[in-house]
Amino acid sequence: MTSTRYARSAIALHWAIAFLLLFQLGLGWHMTSMGKGAAMYAAFQFHKSIGITVLALSVLRVAIRFVKPRPAPVESGVLTGLLMKLVHLGLYAFMIGGPLTGWIVVSTAKVAIPTRLFGVIPWPHLPVSHALNGIAMESHEVLAWMGLGLVALHLAGAVRHHLGGGHENVIGRMIPAVSAPEAARRAIPAALGAAGLLGAAFLSPWLLYRAAPAAPEAPASDTPVAGGSDPAAASSEAVEGPVQAETSEPGEAQTDAPASSEVAVPVAPTSTPAPEASATEAAKPVSWKVMDGGRLGFTASMSGTAIEGRFDQWSADILFDPDALAQSKITVRVPLLSVNTADGSRDSMLKGADFFGSAGTAVFRSSRIRHLGGERYTASGTLSMNGVSRPVTLAFTLHIEGARADVTGSTKLDRTAFGIGQGQWASTDQIAANVDVTFQFSARKAP
C-alpha cells in the first residue's frame, strides 16, 4: 500500500515544516511591527532559530524525496498536473529560499552580531557581501508573500482534488494513518484539523509576544538581529578625531565655559566659581594611575523603569594637582561595546547597530578643571562618541590622602545628542533622553 501514500518520514516532515512555516510568517510580520524592546529582540531571536530549523528540515525533506519512492502522481488533467507541479516547486522554493534569504539578511547587516540558535548553538554568518542586504530583505519579504499565496493555492488544490476526484483520496496520501482506507476515512477531518492548527500557528506570535516592556526571557538567545532594517544606524567610525581640535592645550588659559544646552551639571551648583588657578602656577600636576575596582556606571530610564548598567572597560589618563588645575588634564576612554546591564538579550541590543554598534570608543577630554570648594571639583571638556562631540561637565569629589585619591562623580548626558538610539529608539517614548552617568574609583600617584 505504500505506493499510494507518502512515506511516513515525508508525512511527518511535511506537517512539521508546514506548521513551522506558518508560525514563521506570523512571527515575521508581527515582530517587525512590534515596538522595540526586549520582547521584540526575543521575537527576532526565536524567528532566526525556528527559521534555521525549517531550513534543515526542508533540506532533509528534499533528500528524502530522492531516497524514498513517492506515490504515483494523482490523476489529473495536463494543466492541473502542471499547476500542481509548479505549486510544489514554488513551495520548495519557499521552504528553502525563505530561510536562506533571512540568513543572508542577518549575515549582511551593518553590524555583524553572532547568532546563537535557541540561545545555545553558535551559528555562522554566510560570507556574502554587505551590498546584498537590501536585495535579501526584499526577497525575504517577497518570498513570504509568495509562500502564503502558494499555501492557499496548495490547500485549495488539495481539497478540490480530493472532493472533485471522488475516489482519489489525495489528502489521505499525506496524513498519518496505518492504511489507505483508514486514511481515506480520516482525510477530511484531518485536513480541517490541519488547517486549524496552521491558522493557530500563524496567529500565535501575536499572543506570545505582546510587547510587554519587561519581556519574556523566553526563547531568547543573546543575539539580536541587526537586521539591516535600520539604515539610520550611524555609519560613523570612532571618534577620536574631532576632539583634538577643540581641546585646549594643558597650559593654555581657559576661556570657554561649558555653555552646552544639553549638559546639566548635576552636583555642582553654579555658586561661587572658586579660586581654582589661584594657587602656585609653579606647581606641576602629577600623573595618577587608576586602581582596579573602579566603576563607571549609568542609569537609563526605560518605560519608566530604571535600567542600571556599567562599562566593563574604561581607562583614564589623569594629570592632576589641586594646586595646578590649569595644567591638570583628564582623558577618559570608554570602549562602548563593553556595556553590561546584566541581561544578555538587552546587552546585545545595546551592542547592536541602533546603540553602540558603530559608536566606537567614547572619549572625554577635559579642557578646564575647577575647584568649587572643599573636595568638590568640576571638569569641563568635550565628550566624543558616535562621531559627535559635545561639551560635557563632570562633577566630582576628590579626597586625597598621601599618594591615594578617591574619586566619586557624575554627569548627565542626553543620549539623543550623540545619536545613541536609532530607528524607533531615536524617539524618547520608551527610553528617556537623559542618562545619568556615575563613576567611582581610586587612583594612586605615579611614582
Ligand code: HEM
Ligand atoms: C506551509 C504549508 C505547506 C507546505 C510548505 C506544503 C508543501 C508541500 C509539498 C512541497 C508537497 C509536495 C510533496 C512532493 O514532493 O511530492 C506537498 C504535498 C501535499 N500537501 Fe502540502 N504543504 C503545506 C500545507 C498543506 C496543507 C494545509 C494541506 C492540506 C490539505 C496539504 C496537503 C498536501 C497533500 C495532500 C500533498 C500530496 C499531494 C500529492 O499527493 O501529490 N499541504 N505539500
Ligand code: HEM
Ligand atoms: C523559515 C522561513 C521564514 C519565513 C517564512 C520568514 C518570514 C518572515 C517574514 C514574513 C518577515 C517580515 C517581512 C517584513 O515585512 O519585513 C521576516 C522578517 C525577517 N526575517 Fe524571516 N522568515 C523565515 C526565516 C528566517 C531566517 C532563517 C532568518 C535568519 C536567520 C530570518 C530573519 C529575518 C529577519 C532579520 C527579518 C527582519 C527583516 C527586516 O528587518 O525587515 N528569517 N521573516
